[in-house]
Amino acid sequence: xxxxxxxNMEVEVEAGTSILDAARKVQINIPTLCKHPDVDPxxxxxxxxxxxxxxxxxxxxxxxxxxxxxxxxxxxxxxxRKTVLELILSNHPNDCLKCARNGQCxxxxxxxxxxxxxDEIEKIVAxxxxxxxxxxxxxxxxxxxxxxxCVDICQNVQNVWALSYLNRGLVTKITGANDAKLAxxxxxxxxxxxxxxxxxxxxxxxxxxxxxxxxxxxxxxxVVQIAPAVRVALGEEFGYEFGANLTExxxxxxxxxxxxxxxxxxxxxxxxxxxEATEFVKRFTNNDNLPMFTSCCPAWVDYIEKYYPExxxxxxxxxxxxxxxxxxxxxxxxxxxxxxxxKVKVISIMPCTAKKWxxxxxxxxxxxxxxxxxxxxxxxxxxxxxxxxxxxxxxxxSEPADSPLGEYSGAATIFGVTGGVMTAALxxxxxxxxxxxxxxxxxxVIEGLEAVKVAEVxxxxxxxxxxxxxxxxxxxxxxxNIKTAQEAGEELPYHFIEVMACPGGCISxxxxxxxxxxxxxxxWGITDEIRKLRSKGLNVEDEQAKNRLSHHxxxxxxxxxxxxxxxxxxxxxxxxHTKYRQRxxxx
Amino acid sequence: MVDVSQAAQVANKWRKKRGSLIMALHEIQGVKGYxxxxxxxxxxxxxxxxxxxxxxxxxxxxFFKLEAPGKAVISVCTGTACYLKGNDKVLEKFKQxxxxxEGESTPDKMxxxxxxxxxxxxxxxxxxxxxxxxxxxxxxxxxxxxxNEWRKTFExx
Numbered sequence: 001x002x003x004x005x006x007x008n009m010e011v012e013v014e015a016g017t018s019i020l021d022a023a024r025k026v027q028i029n030i031p032t033l034c035k036h037p038d039v040d041p042x043x044x045x046x047x048x049x050x051x052x053x054x055x056x057x058x059x060x061x062x063x064x065x066x067x068x069x070x071x072x073x074x075x076x077x078x079x080x081r082k083t084v085l086e087l088i089l090s091n092h093p094n095d096c097l098k099c100a101r102n103g104q105c106x107x108x109x110x111x112x113x114x115x116x117x118x119d120e121i122e123k124i125v126a127x128x129x130x131x132x133x134x135x136x137x138x139x140x141x142x143x144x145x146x147x148x149x150c151v152d153i154c155q156n157v158q159n160v161w162a163l164s165y166l167n168r169g170l171v172t173k174i175t176g177a178n179d180a181k182l183a184x185x186x187x188x189x190x191x192x193x194x195x196x197x198x199x200x201x202x203x204x205x206x207x208x209x210x211x212x213x214x215x216x217x218x219x220x221x222x223v224v225q226i227a228p229a230v231r232v233a234l235g236e237e238f239g240y241e242f243g244a245n246l247t248e249x250x251x252x253x254x255x256x257x258x259x260x261x262x263x264x265x266x267x268x269x270x271x272x273x274x275x276e277a278t279e280f281v282k283r284f285t286n287n288d289n290l291p292m293f294t295s296c297c298p299a300w301v302d303y304i305e306k307y308y309p310e311x312x313x314x315x316x317x318x319x320x321x322x323x324x325x326x327x328x329x330x331x332x333x334x335x336x337x338x339x340x341x342x343k344v345k346v347i348s349i350m351p352c353t354a355k356k357w358x359x360x361x362x363x364x365x366x367x368x369x370x371x372x373x374x375x376x377x378x379x380x381x382x383x384x385x386x387x388x389x390x391x392x393x394x395x396x397x398s399e400p401a402d403s404p405l406g407e408y409s410g411a412a413t414i415f416g417v418t419g420g421v422m423t424a425a426l427x428x429x430x431x432x433x434x435x436x437x438x439x440x441x442x443x444x445v446i447e448g449l450e451a452v453k454v455a456e457v458x459x460x461x462x463x464x465x466x467x468x469x470x471x472x473x474x475x476x477x478x479x480x481n482i483k484t485a486q487e488a489g490e491e492l493p494y495h496f497i498e499v500m501a502c503p504g505g506c507i508s509x510x511x512x513x514x515x516x517x518x519x520x521x522x523x524w525g526i527t528d529e530i531r532k533l534r535s536k537g538l539n540v541e542d543e544q545a546k547n548r549l550s551h552h553x554x555x556x557x558x559x560x561x562x563x564x565x566x567x568x569x570x571x572x573x574x575x576x577h578t579k580y581r582q583r584x585x586x587x
Numbered sequence: 588m589v590d591v592s593q594a595a596q597v598a599n600k601w602r603k604k605r606g607s608l609i610m611a612l613h614e615i616q617g618v619k620g621y622x623x624x625x626x627x628x629x630x631x632x633x634x635x636x637x638x639x640x641x642x643x644x645x646x647x648x649x650f651f652k653l654e655a656p657g658k659a660v661i662s663v664c665t666g667t668a669c670y671l672k673g674n675d676k677v678l679e680k681f682k683q684x685x686x687x688x689e690g691e692s693t694p695d696k697m698x699x700x701x702x703x704x705x706x707x708x709x710x711x712x713x714x715x716x717x718x719x720x721x722x723x724x725x726x727x728x729x730x731x732x733x734x735n736e737w738r739k740t741f742e743x744x
Contacts, residue, residue, distance in 0.1 A: 164639035167646045177642040586638060
């Protein structure tokens with residue numbers, strides 16, 4: 001431990017802590033636009049300056065030292081920070097009023113926090129072209145302050161390498177290799193760049209107008225569904241604590257916004273488990289294409305199609321939960337209600353930007369005869385629609401979802417958190433193999449935010465080896481282990497592997513809110529602390545659920561009886577399963 | 588025999604040596620004069636380095652060229668002595684006459700303009716070098732003369 005003084009206050013922190021982090025311990029918020037707890041400090045923005053022995057240094061990349069005396073606040077520092085910020089702003093357009101991040105922007109917050117009250121430096125905003133080629137995320141270089149967070153996330157955390165620096169100095173630009181459009185790069189549309197961007201330079205591809213048009217059309221039956229992770233994050237946009245689970249308020253809000261039917265992707269998650277556990281039991285018993293990878297994360301599917309095409313047969317053929325709901329809404333549900341399927345429009349509210357791409361990924365995403373899911377909106381876009389509707393969200397009464405695609409178990413709700421899909425699948429696979437329920441429904445070793453979590457589960461004497469990969473950037477290690485074992489002719493290190501592209505799982509997906517709760521307290525919108533709180537929101541719902549097992553979802557049983565026949569059967573394969581293809585890393 | 592590109596051969600040669608990307612790129616440009624998308628791809632595959640990183644390096648150092656340069660490479664020295672002696676105005680004149688910026692080539696691929704730091708003959712400042720031929724004590728008025736000299740040379744060959 002190291003003892004130092006910050007603004008005359010005694011602080012004791014671990015050796016190696018930065019001055020910036022040490023200051024937070026005594027409630028001093030040193031401003032920064034490039035530092036983020038998820039990435040290494042880059043000393044890029046120059047706002048975090050402090051004085052040590054009268055010398056001005058950057059606190060994000062200076063570790064504390066014994067007996068150090070730090071000054072974080074005097075008139076020279078305040079003036080210098082203000083000038084540095086004014087220089088940054090001189091290359092940034094004054095577009096705040098029509099920016100997607102208006103009101104939720106770190107740069108805007110900083111300008112107000114540091115008291116910027118003039119616009120005297122000549123504005124030089126480089127001419128640039130908006131990149132919306134992915135139709136999932138939009139990159140606007142004009143609003144970029146080149147802090148480098150997105151590049152660090154994309155390269156070093158996600159190991160995707162779509163974003164990079166081009167040129168240097170004043171003309172540095174963040175873009176794909178050789179200025180390639182993102183759709184032509186390895187970009188997997190995970191949107192982690194967007195949730196880490198301190199400005200409006202990277203945002204979701206806004207499709208709210210499309211949905212308003214559908215709602216307006218009287219002949220259209222709009223069917224909406226919400227993903228597990230949406231329910232524990234949307235509240236942040238309306239002043240709730242991190243992790244508050246607001247499922248039934250959200251149902252109410254969706255009806256007020258104007259959707260005709262409100263379903264839940266959690267129903268699809270239970271269905272996915274039935275199909276996926278059936279598939280796994282079959283593949284495990286026959287030693288067929290093992291290990292099996294989960295397939296509900298579209299960014300992971302994109303990644304494996306580009307980077308590990310040799311492993312495509314290992315992916316589960318199951319569609320993701322919202323795609324299953326989409327396919328059923330336009331077949332089973334439409335038939336049951338006597339609706340013309342061509343008039344049914346499915347809108348998925350997702351914590352994810354990659355889902356916007358998933359709906360057109362493969363021709364099997366139109367298994368109902370129409371595109372199964374018409375539009376994907378992120379949690380942030382739903383918040384926008386609720387605000388546009390003038391709804392007082394906090395005052396809404398709880399309402400149930402509509403039947404029959406609304407019922408769900410606790411196993412479904414934990415899909416939104418790393419380890420959740422694996423846990424849910426094991427509960428049902430165990431039942432399928434043994435005919436008995438698991439005594440202990442949670443697997444603590446695969447919970448939490450570690451990079452790769454492994455466990456061995458005994459099912460009727462068979463040892464099932466599982467791995468949970470938390471963040472696609474950690475998948476390489478697992479792939480190497482598989483390759484090594486295969487080349488040596490050894491037993492496989494794993495039988496079943498869950499991969500979620502975003503660190504923490506969908507709860508911190510690329511489409512989730514990025515609300516700064518009073519600059520001081522939670523300045524970043526997404527950190528491990530927030531990931532844990534949102535995860536807890538889902539885990540608590542599972543623990544308190546009357547039914548925690550997908551195979552006991554009554555609506556699902558009815559669906560098989562009335563429509564699908566058997567799990568993994570012909571009709572299931574037609575509607576609920578998909579295919580994959582190799583994709584070039586660059587076009 | 589399988590046709591393996593020069594870039595792929597170079598990449599293969601350097602693949603085992605850590606931190607050798609710049610060496611490999613130097614070698615490719617040394618032979619070919621520039622590094623295009625396919626070369627960068629070959630290096631990415633051969634050395635197992637993300638293409639994005641290769642372009643970060645290629646565009647960070649202005650030594651590297653992404654397109655075939657013009658036949659006559661004009662290097663205007665902007666080292667301290669040459670700069671103080673007015674080579675910034677000479678560089679400006681070249682840009683005007685050729686209608687291009689630093690690091691660019693003329694559309695007819697006859698000239699490529701670049702600035703360099705100190706060519707080691709400060710006594711002659713300000714200095715320009717065209718394809719190895721050194722011009723000392725250059726003034727902006729000399730620029731059209733130098734360009735015409737090279738145009739003539741190319742016409743004669």
